[in-house]
Amino acid sequence: MGRTKKVGIVGRFGARGGSSLRKARAKIEEEAKSIYECPQCLRRAVKKFSVGVWKCSRCGFTFAGGAYKPSTKLGETVKKERDRLLKH
Ligand SMILES: [Zn+2]
Numbered sequence: 001m002g003r004t005k006k007v008g009i010v011g012r013f014g015a016r017g018g019s020s021l022r023k024a025r026a027k028i029e030e031e032a033k034s035i036y037e038c039p040q041c042l043r044r045a046v047k048k049f050s051v052g053v054w055k056c057s058r059c060g061f062t063f064a065g066g067a068y069k070p071s072t073k074l075g076e077t078v079k080k081e082r083d084r085l086l087k088h
Pocket of ligand 1: 038040041042056057059060061
């Protein structure tokens with residue numbers, strides 16, 4: 001069994017690129033792995049499903065978003081619409 005040295009997500013990129021690039025890359029990776037709020041059920045259960053596709057593990061809502069993070073515009077629109085409906 002080969003030993004795998006545990007490194008952070010930055011480690012995978014080795015010495016390629018400058019440190020600022022590595023940091024930016026790490027941030028993107030971090031965002032891609034984060035859990036986001038679902039625009040439909042508003043629970044924090046949205047995970048990256050595929051590149052540009054995000055899926056909520058709670059309600060199964062699947063939507064297209066950014067490649068590395070879901071478009072928050074969609075969530076904002078839903079929230080605004082919901083607020084508007086609740087006020088009336
Ligand atoms: Zn949901």
